[in-house]
Amino acid sequence: MATPGTTVSSAQSRVSARIAGITPSATLAVDAKARALKAEGRPVIGFGAGQPDFPTPDYIVEAAAAAVLDRANHGYTAAAGLPELREAIADKTLRDSGFDCDPSQVLVTNGGKQAAYSAFATLLDPGDEVLLLAPYWTTYPESITLAGGVPVQVTADESTGYLATVEQLEAARTERTKVLLFNSPSNPTGAVYPREQVEAIGRWAHQHGIWVVTDEIYEHLVYDGVKAESMPVVVPELAEQTLILNGVAKTYSMTGWRVGWMIGPQDVIKAAASYQSHLCGNVANVSQRAALAAVAGPLDAVARMRAAFDARRKKIVALLSDIPGVECPTPQGAFYAYPSVKAVLGKEIRGERPKDTVALADLILREAEVAVVPGEAFGTPGYFRFSYALAEEDLVEGVNRVARLLAEAE
Template sequence: MPAARISQRISAIAESATLAVDAKAKALKAAGRPVIGFGAGEPDFPTPDYIVQAAIEAAGQPKYHRYSPAGGLPELKQAIADKTFRDSGYKADAAQVLVTNGGKQAVYNTFATLLDPGDEVIVPTPFWTTYPEAIRLAGGVPVEVFAGPEQEYLVTVEQLEAALTDRTKILLFVSPSNPTGAVYSPEQVREIGQWAASKGLWVVTDEIYEHLTYDGVPFTSIATAVPELGDKVVILNGVAKTYAMTGWRVGWMIGPADVIKAATNLQSHATSNVSNIPQVAALAAVSGPLTAVDEMKLAFDRRRKAIVAGLNAIDGVDCPTPKGAFYVYADVRALLGKEFPSANGPVRPSTSAELAALILDEVEVAVVPGEAFGPSGYLRLSYALGDEDLATGVARLQDFLGKAK
């Protein structure tokens, strides 16, 4: 029997659903179709000028034309440590920082470094689509714990306790959340963190949306709020969302020195150093003021209110108001099984994936179905797009979904 061309490990990986939706929307746009894309979590703002200028100047310096340390430029690692203490009160030194090729590599490095085959990771659900794939690639087992809109998409300690087994090694914690925009209160963060510490678990916390909270809701780092976690916590972060730098591909992980050293060894063979020019740009970002960030946040807040109001005006759609990030996670279970008009005659979508495909085909609006993040029955929409596109897209959804019978 001939050997399989593709390894089982890689064959089992699903394509990133969010990137697939975004790619399809962009392809349709390139073909001249007026598609409105709510798929990718990508700010529509340009990267602030002072960051771009730092990169331009760095490109002219020969020292940045060479290899640099696999773990990151020393000055950037120190600046990340300083920025983390400034923004969340968590104290780390440069030796505890690994600069990665975007946040995704930080996620992969972390799970590859901490997990052995069969180790379980509790994954609050809905989850960002990359988490379970990175866990499986590392030989781990993602254990989903679902919290629906009736819980504001926030898991409880009781749910986590029910998912605990003797093979559980890590709790993944994300606040503010992609895809739901949910934010845990300081009290909830402490309760969950103390539970994890009492069970001897590692906590991997993704803090990439730390600066994007609304309505006076604070960001709380579980690493700072629960010192009892000791050296069993890893912080993931990056410049992509805060500074509109998704394409620059600079992220990082912060953790115990032995974990960071092991992850750096892995990265030294996988990719070596992150491109030096984006590292210098990231240095300017994390060392600079948050003025541009605050301006973007005002726009996101305005769009957040507009999209929530627009979606909740549709019969059969329940869209909780997110407290962070730049996503809404709309409950469309009441629309499944209903009849919608289409170019090929009436259609009754039975899943949110089918509904999302129908919406794209019929009214040229790209949304990501809940299947990408957990159970069916939901749609994620990013409101990190222009106000005019947002209004047009919501109007199309209102018109089309309002025709459900």
């Protein structure tokens, strides 16, 4: 606790510049604010949470319940993950994406966030640059900078369906470029790169000796017959300079169980496992047993979720597209819509003229009691992210509230 008379600036100096420079997760902050207002009795509808609104399937919960009673799960286990889970993840990866790997190439992590941070901590030296496709998930730039790297933003907008090109990547490449961070299906846009574009980007990365960290956690949440292509499958020669990130959170509605993984060359995975042995020891064994039941089991649950998300996707795109000044490309994956609201900014709404999407989101929360995440959190001001992982009646009511408020814009 700061002593009486301590100034704010001197109190802040007690925290390292590295940690003080972290921007808190905007998505979690919006969700927390929505929950707090709901607790006060206000009828807030939140579009902030990036998690399925379905329960974890029963057979997974039952596996965890049985694991609690097994004494073997009460102590430390291997830092890299339970051997049987690493094997099951390798099998699941071959089944789902066609990427063939040995269990020794798998590192089990405390969720996808730790997988992302561990990937950059293992690959980067201070000053190494990472090409960061924007709009991006809020945790990516923080993971890069905490590891000593420098994020270099490469932005794609709604005119290209939020898909970056090889030409853009080449323009951003320097002698310090070490890694390309690739995410398809994308959070926050729902964009899915077609095979030919995945191949072009992969061949470009291989040609220039650039590592690829590819986040595939939304691989099963795709629509309209679209397929999520795994870059090292499309470009096999890239496998020795690729790390694949994934986890059970989205596919099996297991965000709270905190199990993710990283797949890559054995020497890199061995180094990352050594790092993890000091960072956290091992992932909770009960959660690992639940993840084992998930990845070794069927995909029936995700098929049901995907059908529900698909119906909501069509509904939210139609509703948002009907709002004057809002442009909403149709997402092909994940469970987010990412409309542009640039045409609304600066217009008068209830006596205010919000100049950016942070101010507009605040106005919408106060006046319409709807929580959305502004595009600034994803590196692209002028947009909102709407998660459609909520009940359809709330989705419709929430977007209609936004529509009524924005209709007042002059």
